[in-house]
Amino acid sequence: MPIEDAFPQGTPVWTDLQSADPPAAATYYRSLFDWEVSPPSADSGGFSLASGRGVPIAALGPLPSDDVPTTWTVYFSVDDLEAATVAAADAGGSVLLEPGEPVPGIRLAIVADPAGAVFGLWQRKEQGDPWLRDEPGAVDWLELVASDPASTFPFYESVLGVGISEMRVGSEPYGLFDVGPTSVAGAYRSDGTDPAHWLVYFNVADLDAAIVRATELGGTLRTEPLSAPGVGRWAEIVDPQGAGFALLEPEPEPS
Structure with missing residues (x-):
């Protein structure tokens, strides 16, 4: 049940939901x-803070404009926000919101990466708020879903400074974004029917x-629920406002 408070360059640092109906979204996720x-x-830009055991998990807030769909956004830690934003543009990505201090x-x-997957760059204060991870109700895993995720790996290496490695999930290759010896996020090859996106997995004790x-x-x-040895069981959900996310019941640790 880790409480993370150190976020080296390239590690996930936060997630938030921007919704067309924030009160309804808050009710849904609070109940779930x-x-x-x-x-x-x-002071928080109209956002609510979701917590577990008094430790922050995510933020829930309004859409920035009517043409943006309800969605979960993943943020990665960077040491120099301006330099990382320039690197994103130079590496073939798009800058959707220039560096600033909205709150x-x-x-x-x-x-957005060259495939169109949107994510955030976040330069934290030296002593930022902790983040609850890897227990029921908290973020467990983050995954880039794209028809050709490997084509974006040079982008993420340039912008986030991550390393890239690979494992197998069944017969499929599965990319990993590494910060030092730790894999901090994954990359899955989709069938191409959905736009490239980042998917947030929330830990649950009982998937069914x-x-x-x-x-x-x-x-x-x-x-429908899927499973993989060494990972666990998971399924994707679309919330009542249209935002996609996943539920993950991790495989129990060996006794």
Whole structure:
């Protein structure tokens, strides 16, 4: 049940949901994951903070404009926000939101990789807030989903400074983004029917029960449960406002 408070360059640092109906989204995820959700405030740009055991997990807030779909956004830590944003443009990506401080104390930019997958760059304060990970209700894994993820690896190496390695999931190659000896995110080759995107996996203790709860609350099961040795069981869900995410029941640790 780690509480992360150190975020070297290239590691995931945060995730947020921007929704067309933030109160409804807060109700959905609070009920699904048993989150504590604070009221939105002007100081936070209209975002609510979702926590577990008093430790931050995610933020829930409004869409920046009507032409942006409800979506989860993943943010990666960078040491120099301006340099990373320039690197994103130079490496064939797009800058969707220039570096700035939309909320006091938070410096970020939003970019897209050459395949179109959108994510955030975040330059944290030296002593930032902790992030709850890898326990039920918290973010467990983050994954780039694209028809040819390997074509974007040079982009991520340039922008985030990550290394790239590979494992097998069944018969399929599975890319890994590495910071030092630690794999911090994955990359999966899709069938190409969906636009490239980053997918957030939330840890659950019982996948089948979580799927029932997610759909009873108004979500939609997007993929039937899948499994892989050494990983666990997972399924993708679409929330009532249209944002996709995944539920992951990790394989138990060997006793």
